[in-house]
Ligand code: ADP
């Protein structure tokens with residue numbers, strides 16, 4: 001036969017029987033990483049050449065091999081390190097190679113013909129390369145940049161602060177860490193960001209083409225980071241030298257940004273978890289901010305963890321990775337443990353910044369013992385009084401409640417009917433402003449009924465509280481307060497409902513920053529990362545739930561959230577120095593003696609982590625063990641569990657060597673058992689050996705496919721979640 005064969009990754013789900021790679025032929029040899037369009041069924045799809053094949057592979061029906069339709073060779077091929085990353089992620093997270101590759105590539109690439117692609121690439125490459133140079137561009141007119149040595153940064157253009165001694169020490173430690181992964185544990189306000197920036201500056205300065213990846217957990221944190229990076233580094237990288245990669249971009253925007261990064265035209269890359277899968281020309285540093293944040297874990301499709309892939313990528317490329325947090329994940333904390341007499345140290349380095357910049361003190365904890373207040377108290381009197389005093393002093397308050405909507409359920413006082421979602425084992429939440437009941441699991445919405453659907457009574461009342469009701473209550477209690485400047489106190493709610501429209505969050509945040517708002521009410525959304533200046537008091541209204549949750553990570557998440565929230569307060573060092581009152585974190589609890597709150601009062605992350613790790617070690621939980629969750633959705637709970645049981649039984653019968661090291665638990669329903677009419681069951685796999693668990697999962701895959709094929713007709717979905725974050 002004439003020509004060459006190539007193994008090509010296309011988007012075929014792991015569940016299908018088709019193998020990982022498909023074979024196509026072409027007149028010339030195609031190097032791995034080449035983008036191609038190939039026929040698949042009746043469609044033309046994007047593919048990535050994964051490997052060259054021998055011209056005559058044994059057992060191959062050459063006539064049946066289809067030719068490559070087009071080669072998208074206007075760009076350099078995807079590099080070997082990217083192919084290796086995708087290969088690793090696919091194996092580790094138990095997904096198809098092509099599926100992970102297509103997740104990583106911008107979706108708009110899928111419909112580019114070779115001609116269109118060539119045009120687009122030419123356009124991106126037309127941007128003058130000079131902008132990507134090492135030397136800062138000439139200082140803008142009017143900007144003083146005198147007698148700077150050639151090649152050295154222009155101080156006037158940079159306007160960077162002088163590092164504190166603590167920052168200086170951290171920066172030096174990071175520089176000397178070489179290609180290692182370092183956990184930068186710094187309390188909120190310790191100036192981690194500035195350390196990241198100055199480390200980045202050195203990388204930019206050291207070479208003409210080095211690229212830096214900054215990962216942030218949420219899209220809404222990207223604008224402030226982008227502004228910061230541009231303000232600081234535009235002299236090096238140009239006014240549009242920061243590539244942004246997140247799911248909020250249009251497909252074409254994402255394509256252009258991806259391309260600029262792939263071609264090395266943009267040296268700074270800022271993004272959410274998906275950015276870790278980008279293709280870089282020369283990646284030289286990865287910074288993962290708020291590394292503990294659960295948003296780094298993808299929760300559908302390939303369930304990868306961006307922080308973990310960042311660490312893998314850094315190791316593979318031999319470039320440094322810096323993980324920053326005030327409340328590291330217990331995994332990273334453990335992985336950065338110093339060596340002791342009994343135990344070897346973790347593989348990461350650890351650098352600590354315990355002090356705030358300017359010495360500002362952290363928020364003081366005020367516990368409100370809710371056992372001393374009437375049962376239906378939402379905001380205890382002392383808390384309201386403290387908030388009033390703060391607002392009158394010109395400060396802002398932040399009130400946290402991790403439940404959006406007006407009330408979690410509507411209830412009939414006459415017959416006890418509750419607003420259950422017909423499709424889920426969950427209540428429909430009362431949304432008063434939009435006059436609807438809405439299920440937060442499947443989205444099912446109905447108007448709020450006037451009469452009970454069951455008995456006809458009009459005695460319907462919301463039960464429990466959400467952010468919407470809290471806002472109403474605060475409006476009643478404090479919204480009538482006349483402030484010094486004559487205005488009335490303003491209450492603003494920030495949660496997923498109030499920020500659904502594009503630009504709404506930015507507008508809300510700007511209001512807070514401007515000081516137009518005195519009280520911000522919201523979900524955890526407001527506790528993350530925002531540098532609010534005038535917050536003097538933060539209150540968690542009802543945080544106890546996490547103490548009783550079945551998920552062993554719930555306390556870790558609560559502690560992180562409250563520390564983050566406390567970190568929002570008292571950030572204005574100048575105000576504090578002028579004798580401003582110390583910032584406070586208020587917690588309303590029925591468990592005032594709980595060790596979590598005691599550690600919180602001391603702002604003692606290491607103490608909290610030590611206790612948690614000891615518990616995890618005793619219970620045999622991560623980071624001392626590795627977990628994978630096998631999930632099945634079916635029409636009935638019985639069918640879902642039977643599927644899992646059948647697979648587990650088949651695995652047991654196979655007696656794989658790895659099975660000795662893997663504990664297989666019994667199938668159980670998920671905490672929310674039914675969603676959108678699908679019954680959900682899960683089975684936990686656990687091992688002290690990551691390798692054994694991986695081997696077990698790889699062997700399990702064909703059994704899952706087989707069981708799926710043999711299952712009776714009807715709904716049956718399965719998935720594997722490796723290193724699941726919720727149990
Ligand atoms: P973190 O990220 O650790 O919570 P930030 O980086 O937000 O802390 O820093 C807290 C505040 O201190 C920011 O307003 C920042 O601009 C300021 N800051 C950081 N480093 C310095 C410094 N060396 N000198 C003066 N101000 C600084």
Ligand code: ZN
Nearest residue numbers: 412415452455
């Ligand atoms: Zn009723």
Ligand code: ZN
Nearest residue numbers: 421424439442
């Ligand atoms: Zn529902």
